[in-house]
Amino acid sequence: MLSHQDNATETVRLLRQQAALARFGSYAFREPVLLKILNEAARTCAEGLDVPFCKICRYRPAENDLLIEAGYGWRDGVIGHVVSAADHSTPQGRAFITEQPVILHDLQDQRECGDVVLPAFYAQHGIISTIDVIIKGLSGEPYGVLEIDSAVQHDYDQHDVAFLTGFANILAEAVATSQRVQALRVAFARAEALVVEKDMLAEELKHRVRNNLQLISGMLDSHLRAVAGPAQKVSVMAMIRRVMTLAEVYEQLLGTGLGRSIDLGEYINAVCKNLPTLQNSFSKDILLSCRTVTLPVDLDTVTAIGMIVAETVSNSYEHAFPNGSGLIDIELRRAGAQPGAVLTISDDGPGFTEVAGSKRHGIGLVRRLMQQLDGSTSLDVTAGTRWTFRFPTPSAPETPAEDGG
Known part of the structure; x- marks a missing residue:
């Protein structure tokens, strides 16, 4: 049974974690750059659970693996380079496949770890304990896995798992929002490029149509000066007038960007x-x-x-x-x-x-x-x-x- 002091300490820890969740949620939905969101998530998670390391692994369907996309506390050469198999042979893979938290209190305990295969950087950083949770929103495919790591053995409790799971859920929605925003930006950029191209083509067509109609009008004008009879002049003037009205149609049409x-x-x-x-x-x-x-x-x-x-x-x-x-x-x-x-x-x-x-x-x-x-x-x-x-x-x-x- 926890003492009064232990209860107070636990309460402070939980309040700090809740505050960290709230701050990150506010940050994530303001920040447009996804990589910054991921790195801030790794830092906040590590500090919220008082561990030195945290990493975010992105699932790559083509390779069927999990790439360390962002992290906190790792040496050079880990983030953006190390991958783990997205299967039962790795802690990250197990969490990804089962969509359930995977907790390893002691990586040196063969009975707990079983057939888990760990990349070399775990030993290089002295990692002893890990928790992995899936990053998956309410809809769509999961993004990957959020993992915290410690060089000191931890006895993680349900509050730690709940904090990490809640954090992963917020992160999943932030990732989905960022991806939607990025998709919209790409779509807008393509639309703007198409509009520019359309305007260029319309302007080119406008010049060609105008030049051709002016050429026809000039030819008719020269013919008007050459003909002698009044009836012929009236006929040529009628043709010039009709060419002019057509020219004005195209001026108006092309001026609206080839609208309907x-x-x-x-x-x-x-x-x-x-x-x-x-x-x-x-x-x-x-x-x-x-x-x-x-x-x-x-x-x-x-x-x-x-x-x-x-x-x-x-x-x-x-x-x-x-x-x-x-x-x-x-x-x-x-x-x-x-x-x-x-x-x-x-x-x-x-x-x-x-x-x-x-x-x-x-x-x-x-x-x-x-x-x-x-x-x-x-x-x-x-x-x-x-x-x-x-x-x-x-x-x-x-x-x-x-x-x-």
Whole structure:
């Protein structure tokens, strides 16, 4: 039976061990470097059990052995070099295979040790007593084994085993957390590398597309200066205009990093900025107003709407203002409660009468493009000319901000 003084000493020892567990737990989940966690665990265990040596062995599946990964108190040449078989021939191997604590009070007692094979460094350090416990978390494969060693024979009790087992459990979770963090870092690094590579490829593609479209536009511009007839000039201008709208599609697409959707409102604003420069033969007194909302759409939709805007606006430039001045107004809005969008293009000219089935002024192209989108087209010429295009769009969160043009 323990004396009062012995009880007090035991209580102090247990409190010190519990405090060591708490301190290590706090440290382990703050420290990102796994090797530092392992070495701190070895030091804390050795001091908590008042022994000079502690080591942490990592299991290596390919070799089926246990490598001393970290430790405390050992001479050079032990940590990172010495391995033990992960089988019943070693104390570490027994603890690893059985997942039960292995206690050897006296390594010199053949009856206790049986057929245990010890590496030479045990004798070199004068090791007499050891305890091995497995390092295994609540899930996943075990990491390895935690062992304390002493050159003095110890009669380890249940409190010592409980302390070491509790420490190994905390260490297992700390190791698992560190491994997850490291895996995430590797994944993030790979993702960042892929993003950089994607951006480089997108930028290269952007330059190539832009250069090719500029080349085509330059060729058409040279052809425009060479042709003589008005009808031919109108035809070439239409081709230049369509190349420009395609060029702007790719500018918007590549600017978003080859995303699946493009902001139709932003795209229409960009097209509106470029359209007046293609109307050199017409009056500069024609104003172009553009009001849009943010509206993500797919590539087919943005391409078709871009063509519709270019054709309809150019038609107004060419035919709506016999006096050389006026206003062209473009508005893109959501269709209200119903999914979809509404695009209106109007001018304050005298209006015109559309001949049924006519493809003049690109009207036939506009109607075909709207049919491709499963949309509808209506024309009002009571006060100028007002085109209304209704078309479906992918559902997207409502964005209140609008862009002015």
